[in-house]
């Protein structure tokens with residue numbers, strides 16, 4: 001059964017902002033990219049680097065270590081050297097609050 005976790009108020013995470021969260025046993029990043037919310041794992045599949053400080057553009061995040069890129073919507077790799085996707089977690093906005101689906105350990 002899905003467990004939705006309330007993580008912040010919608011108006012507290014402005015476009016261009018991000019929030020690092022511990023959800024269950026996973027580190028994740030909640031991002032507001034151009035007014036749309038995304039939640040991704042904070043772990044690059046190339047060599048385990050954190051994605052938290054990666055640049056975001058064209059709905060992708062770039063790993064600061066070696067430059068792999070991942071699509072925020074799907075987690076798919078959009079640039080090497082990573083080849084495996086990162087987990088993404090559904091985000092729900094309800095009554096001005098932001099909820100994230102608690103991840104399964106991966």
Ligand code: FES
Pocket residue numbers: 044045046047048049063064065066067068081082
């Ligand atoms: S650890 Fe992310 S690209 Fe290498």
